Every structure is written in structure tokens, then in C-alpha cells.
Amino acid sequence: MEFIPNKDDDTKMVSKVVSFDEVVKTSIETFRNTFGSDPDVAACAPGRVNLIGEHVDYNDGFVLPMALPMVTVIVGKKNGTPSNCDVLTCFEGTDEDKRAQFDSSSIAKGIPKWLNYIKGVMFHYGQTIPGFNAVVNSNVPVGGGLSSSAALEVATMTFLEQLTGKKIERSSDKALICMKAEHTFANMPCGIMDQLISVCGQRNRALLIDCRNLITQQIPFDAARLAVLICNSGVKHELSTTEYPARRKQCQQALELMGLKSYRDANERSLNALICADEVLLRRARHVITEIKRTAFAAEMLKANNFEQMGKLMTESHKSLRDDFEVSCHELDILVEAALGAPGVLGSRMTGGGFGGCTVTLLRKDSIEDAVKEIDTIYSRKVGGKYRARFFLAEPADGARIINLNNY
Structure with a gap:
């Protein structure tokens, strides 16, 4: 929910709800208009806010984040080719190309920069990935410190699991793959927090993460008060x-x-x-x-x-x-x-x-x-x-x- 001051009456606040359903529907419609068919695979992953525990995830510390209602969505389907991938993003605020094609059998980082997060996860996923078409959409603010990058990485991982039928069983392994993708393809030496909370978040729970051994504990959050x-x-x-x-x-x-x-x-x-x-x-x-x-x-x-x-x-x-x-x-x-x-x-x-x-x-x-x-x-x-x-x-x-x- 976003709060915006009402210009006509500064004593009131107007709430504008950014709907999860709206993000999904826009993704489906964009896919249909771009590729001429309906997607058959869809996944999402949230951004996060960290309640406390900053700059300690890469120092074996404890962190206490929570997953946000704001998510990155990926919809798509196999396109019948061995390795040709065609991805379109609906991200706002980027001046880069919003559509890119690449070969999943020879992945290398490059431009546009937003695609490197997807490529990085594909590279470290460790499975053969068939050609696919996909649309990426998000209502996680980019550049606001709410980990839009981890949301994109984890959404990609969840999408690939459905696309290939190859599931990564352990949540920590999924997060580690996504973290490695950010290190190697986005040149950001982040810790594990952002990816792990995006994988493991639960409604009305914050997540205490021990970043030394990746043990997690769900902490009740009194959302009523x-x-x-x-x-x-x-x-x-x-x-x-x-x-x-x-x-x-x-x-x-x-x-x-x-x-x-x-x-x-x-x-x-x-x-x-x-x-x-x-x-x-x-x-x-x-x-x-x-x-x-x-x-x-x-x-x-x-x-x-x-x-x-x-x-x-x-x-x-x-x-x-x-x-x-x-x-x-x-x-x-x-x-x-x-x-x-x-x-x-x-x-x-x-x-x-x-x-x-x-x-x-x-x-x-x-x-x-x-x-x-x-x-x-x-x-x-x-x-x-x-x-x-x-x-x-x-x-x-x-x-x-x-x-x-x-x-x-």
C-alpha cells in the first residue's frame, strides 16, 4: 500500500493499493501481445525490508528481514527451440532496452544490465535450460533498498524450476545460487539475506537468519497492532x-x-x-x-x-x-x-x-x-x-x- 499526500487537503492521506493481481494480469497481457500466445508457467518472488541487522549478513551475523507484498513476476513458456531465449521486461525507470534475446547454452553477462540477474541465475542453476519466451514485471521499487535484485533472481529461480521440472530442494541452496549470480553477473558482493528471505518469507512472520550456518527461525509479527x-x-x-x-x-x-x-x-x-x-x-x-x-x-x-x-x-x-x-x-x-x-x-x-x-x-x-x-x-x-x-x-x-x- 502506498500513501500519497492529498494535494487538495493535506490533513488527509490517500492510499493507493498496488495489486498483486494487477501485476500478474499485466504480465499475461504483455506476453500475449508480444508473443501471440498465453504463458503456461508463472512464478513470483518478493522484495524485502530488513527490520534490523544491517551489513552483518556478509559478516556471519544475524539479520531480521521480512518479505514484502511487492513482488517480481515472471510469466512464460518454452518456445520450441533448443536454447533461444527472448525476454521482455515491464520495469519502469530503466533507459535500457526492455527486450533482449540470448542463447541459454552460452550465457555471458553484458547489456542490458537488468538481464544479467536473470542470466546469472541461469548460469549457476546447473541444469540444461530450453529456449523460452518470458515477460518480467515488478512492483518492487528499483534502487530503493528493498532488494529488487534478489526478487528478480529468486523469481527467475522459481520460474526455471517450473520450466525445466528440475527442483532445487533446499531453500538455502536456492538462495546461494541467486547470491552467486549477483556476485558474478552483477558484480555486487552481497550477503545471503536478501535471497534467503525472498525464498523463505512467510505471512505475519519476520525471519531470523543466522548467516553463518543459514539456520532460519520464523518470528511472529503482531500485524494486528x-x-x-x-x-x-x-x-x-x-x-x-x-x-x-x-x-x-x-x-x-x-x-x-x-x-x-x-x-x-x-x-x-x-x-x-x-x-x-x-x-x-x-x-x-x-x-x-x-x-x-x-x-x-x-x-x-x-x-x-x-x-x-x-x-x-x-x-x-x-x-x-x-x-x-x-x-x-x-x-x-x-x-x-x-x-x-x-x-x-x-x-x-x-x-x-x-x-x-x-x-x-x-x-x-x-x-x-x-x-x-x-x-x-x-x-x-x-x-x-x-x-x-x-x-x-x-x-x-x-x-x-x-x-x-x-x-x-
Whole structure:
């Protein structure tokens, strides 16, 4: 659900529901108009928002994401050729070619860039893939830190399983294939969180992931009383060529200086080894160590319905990301500050890789409209009209799944 300020009356908020059915129907219609037949295979996978546990998935930490109702959909069918693939995307906001053909028997990364996520999954899938036609559609915002890339990768994996009849049994193996695709075909050294929550999400559950051994635990989320508000700053990030790889390298350097093999073996006393070595590495490691601890505690608080403490931990996470890990930005800080002063808000933080994208705010359900109005007013005033925030209300949703085309 997207909240948009009503220009005629700023005291009201108008909700616009982006329907899952609309995304599927548009995909089917586009396929029919493009390829002259109906698709017979369809799959989808969601984006995600991470409640807490940022930049620790590649450091053996704990993360606590939830799957979003917003999804990427792929519909298609075999086209009778051994390996000719023809894919069309309905993604908005891309200035690249929206249709591309390639050979599944000789996959190589290239342009358009969006196709590399699909190609990467196909390459690492490890099965012979026949020629197919497909349409890709999505209502996951691109560049907003809600993991549109993982949604595309996992949707591709789920689509390929149906197309080939070759199922990958273990959820963790599916996520690992998709993560490897992002590493090798999109040049993004991400952790496992985004792909695993896209595979394993459940309605009204957050997912505690132990990124060291990929053990997961479904954590009940009281959707009757709580709301998760995602605020898109409007600032887009491009992490693979900027600061994300640098942060990952710094974390590894700090770990080596502490004489440890895993951050799970570290505690705050371990930081003493960095005091005289490197101030930047000290702060990077301090964020990772404290964030792992915060996330494990947050899962316990969510289970215990201690929402006030859960909110405080989220806010502490933002301060650490801002000051120690230095991945926030002016606009994200304004959104968090505005949220923390709004009615009914329990906690707020940046989410995703950083340098733009979104914040995630935990608040009481009966305070949504008042909180959105106040955050929007403050953000609009302080950023000087350069960016306009967009607000999405989300509840934990199901992960990747097959779509029954008979329903459409």
C-alpha cells in the first residue's frame, strides 16, 4: 500500500493499493501481445525490508528481514527451440532496452544490465535450460533498498524450476545460487539475506537468519497492532561501484587485525586490538559486533511482544550505521529524525545498503496517517523540494511461489 499526500487537503492521506493481481494480469497481457500466445508457467518472488541487522549478513551475523507484498513476476513458456531465449521486461525507470534475446547454452553477462540477474541465475542453476519466451514485471521499487535484485533472481529461480521440472530442494541452496549470480553477473558482493528471505518469507512472520550456518527461525509479527512503514527517500544508490565493496573489505581487514576468523567469535573487548591500529576499522568492527548483538536481542523482543524495546534497538542500529559504519546520508537521517518525533512511532532506521534508498519505521497501527503526514511535512521542508518521500505500508508476506495461471 502506498500513501500519497492529498494535494487538495493535506490533513488527509490517500492510499493507493498496488495489486498483486494487477501485476500478474499485466504480465499475461504483455506476453500475449508480444508473443501471440498465453504463458503456461508463472512464478513470483518478493522484495524485502530488513527490520534490523544491517551489513552483518556478509559478516556471519544475524539479520531480521521480512518479505514484502511487492513482488517480481515472471510469466512464460518454452518456445520450441533448443536454447533461444527472448525476454521482455515491464520495469519502469530503466533507459535500457526492455527486450533482449540470448542463447541459454552460452550465457555471458553484458547489456542490458537488468538481464544479467536473470542470466546469472541461469548460469549457476546447473541444469540444461530450453529456449523460452518470458515477460518480467515488478512492483518492487528499483534502487530503493528493498532488494529488487534478489526478487528478480529468486523469481527467475522459481520460474526455471517450473520450466525445466528440475527442483532445487533446499531453500538455502536456492538462495546461494541467486547470491552467486549477483556476485558474478552483477558484480555486487552481497550477503545471503536478501535471497534467503525472498525464498523463505512467510505471512505475519519476520525471519531470523543466522548467516553463518543459514539456520532460519520464523518470528511472529503482531500485524494486528503493529505497522511497518517504509519511507523511500528518493535518493538512489549504486553500491556495486561505490562504497559497499569498500565496507566489506574494511570489515575483513578489522577481523584479521583482531586475530579472529569470524565476527561471531568477537565481542566488544576484541576491539582493543584496533584502538591503536586504525580508527576507521575500529568503528566498522564496532558496528558489526554491536549490530549482531542487537539483532539477536530484537528477535527475542519481537517474540515477547516487547515492541518498545524492539523500536529502541532499531533506532540504536541507525545511529551505529550513521556514525560507525558511515553508510547513511543526509536525507535518510532527516527521515529517521522526523519519524522519531511522529506520533505512535516506536523506532526507525535506514535499511538496505545505504547512501540513499529507504528507512524502515516500526509504529502502532492506529498512528499511521498522522505519522506519515508529519514525516512528509518535515522531509519536504528540510530537503528543499529536491526529493519527495514515498511511503509504503507493509506487513510480512509470503516468499517465492508458483502462480496458478488458471486463476487469471
